[in-house]
Structure formats: C-alpha cells, structure tokens
Amino acid sequence: MLPVKVDPDESHFNHATDQFLQISKVSAGNTVKGDQNIMDVDQSEMMNGEGVCTSDMPHFVRSHRANNKVNVFWYTRPFRKRKEKSKNEFLDLWVEKKFLKTDEIMPCTQVSERSCGGLRKKRIIRATTKLTLFHSIRIRLARSPPPLLH
Amino acid sequence: MVEKKMLLKNPLENAVVEIEKKNAELKEKFFKMELLEDGSADNSYTMAINGVVDAAVNGGLNNYSTFIDGTYREENPEIYEDVMSNEFKKKAPSRLILSLKEQLWLLQWGVRVHGSKCSESLKPLHEHIQMMFSKMEVDMTKMIESSPL
Numbered sequence: 521m522l523p524v525k526v527d528p529d530e531s532h533f534n535h536a537t538d539q540f541l542q543i544s545k546v547s548a549g550n551t552v553k554g555d556q557n558i559m560d561v562d563q564s565e566m567m568n569g570e571g572v573c574t575s576d577m578p579h580f581v582r583s584h585r586a587n588n589k590v591n592v593f594w595y596t597r598p599f600r601k602r603k604e605k606s607k608n609e610f611l612d613l614w615v616e617k618k619f620l621k622t623d624e625i626m627p628c629t630q631v632s633e634r635s636c637g638g639l640r641k642k643r644i645i646r647a648t649t650k651l652t653l654f655h656s657i658r659i660r661l662a663r664s665p666p667p668l669l670h
Numbered sequence: 671m672v673e674k675k676m677l678l679k680n681p682l683e684n685a686v687v688e689i690e691k692k693n694a695e696l697k698e699k700f701f702k703m704e705l706l707e708d709g710s711a712d713n714s715y716t717m718a719i720n721g722v723v724d725a726a727v728n729g730g731l732n733n734y735s736t737f738i739d740g741t742y743r744e745e746n747p748e749i750y751e752d753v754m755s756n757e758f759k760k761k762a763p764s765r766l767i768l769s770l771k772e773q774l775w776l777l778q779w780g781v782r783v784h785g786s787k788c789s790e791s792l793k794p795l796h797e798h799i800q801m802m803f804s805k806m807e808v809d810m811t812k813m814i815e816s817s818p819l
Contacts, residue, residue: 601748610733611746613681621673 524597527616546593548626549619590626594619680752682737682762689769692722693776700780703787711787716795719780722773723802731809737766739816764819774810777803 522528522540532540597616606612647655679687696718703715736742740763743750753759781796781803788796 606746608733608736610685611681611736611742611749613684615679615684617677617679619673619675619677620671621675623672 525599527597527599544595544597546595546620548587548590549592549594588629590629591624592619592621678752680749680759680762681746682742682749682753682766683759685734685737686762686765686769689766689773693769693772696722696773696776696780700776700783703780704783706787708786709789711784711789711792713792715784716788716792716799719777719784720795720799720802722777723781723799723806726806726810727802731806731813734766734770735813735816737763738770738813740818763817767814767817767819770810770814774807777806 522532522542524542524544526542528540528542595618597618599614599616600612601614602612699715699718703711736745753762781799784799785796
C-alpha cells in the first residue's frame, strides 16, 4: 500500500519491482455553473468554496449540484515544499487539489436511474360521500366469501 | 478515468480560504443570534466568538503577519513565486487583508449583539470576550496597517 502522502513518480511507474495500491477518499466535484464542466472552469472559480458551488448558493442547490450526474471527483493532499520544518507551520501548508473525470456517470446519481422516479402526471377526482359509501360497500362485498349454495 | 487536473494551493491561499470560511460561519451564526430574544442565546454563540478571539490573541494572528507585512517574500521565496504565477493568485495578499478586515467588522457586530442576547450566567465570559476583543482589535489594526499594499 502506498501512503497517501507519497506522490507516485517515475520510480514507482517505471522502475519499481513491486505493484502499488494507493487509496484516497474522493468527493463529488460535479459542475460549477449549470452544465459547465469543472474541468473547464478556471482556477478562480475552482478555488471558490469547495470547487462544486459558490458559498452564496442555497444549501439545496449546492446539494443538487454535488450529487447529480456525478462524473468528476476530487481530493486534496497536503504536502511540504521544504524538507526542513519552518517555525511557523502555516508556511509549510501546501495543498494539492486533484480532479479526476470518469468516462461514465456514477451509477444511481441521475433521476432516471433512481428507484424513486419523478412525478409525470397528476389527476384529482372528487367523490361525494354517497359515492365513497357505495365504493366501500363494493370493496367489502368483493372481499367477503361467496354465499353458500343450497 | 478520462481526464485529470491538479491545482496547487500555496499557504497564503490556504490562509485566505480558512479565514473566508470562518467569516461565513460567523456571519450565519450572528444572523441567527440577532433574531433571538434577549438573554436566551445558548453557549454555542459564546463559544463561536470566544474561539476566534482567544485564538487570535494567543498567537493566531502572528501566523499571518508574514503574509501581511510581506516578509514571506524573502523568507519563503517559493510561496512568493507561486503567488506571482498567475493573475488570480496575485490577488491573494489583498484578499487576506480584506478577509481580516471583514472578520474584525463581524466580531464587532457579534460581540455587541452577544452582550444583550447571552444569558446571565454567561455574562462573566462575555466580559472576558470583550476584553480579549479590544486587544485583538488593536493588534489586528496594527498588523493591517503594516501592510505595504
């Protein structure tokens, strides 16, 4: 297992005799503005908030954008540029933010794929009390056992 | 995987992001606090203000001083090089000052509202917050004034 802090380089890809597995927890980084892909967005917008939305968006809009038709994922990795530690730890805190785009949309993240489909049609029927009574009698009769034949 | 992209955030940008996040949190909290009846605010509001003020007075502010007075340019040229690498990153030093000024303004508002909304039992802590905030205000203003920007 290759620790997350290690950034695989030439030595790992081309000269190592071992095989490595590196696991990172990723977050959805879907779109920023409408259907615009996060991979095409410039740095200023990506840096704003967590890459998915801007901080002034309502919670439900952010949630929708983060969880629908997801095919971009991101993760961050802190690292140090200098080998020796600085007196001020803030000066050593560099962060790499990596975005990964997959060919397929993540399963179950679009409405048509979910078990709960969207509402397509709505119809209202208003019944009189007489009709309701008639209906309930019909149901009861249908459920009751057939009369015995003599 | 069909595409890969990497962004680098330098320590100055990280500081800006953290302060902006904290400001957004404080703003939301203070809006809620303002709607409460007098004397009914629980200690979560007190802790939110105290956390920021205490951390700032007890050394938290010094962490940013190098970015504000510009000494990081000589001491950490790798950060300066990254800051100057594109137009967006060049704005980071002024964004840091703006976000600190915003935090100061938010805390002035928050401490004032907290005085009337906190319960009687939290009044002694409120007085401590007021004292610490006055110190923070002086230190932060001095630090911001030292900026060459």
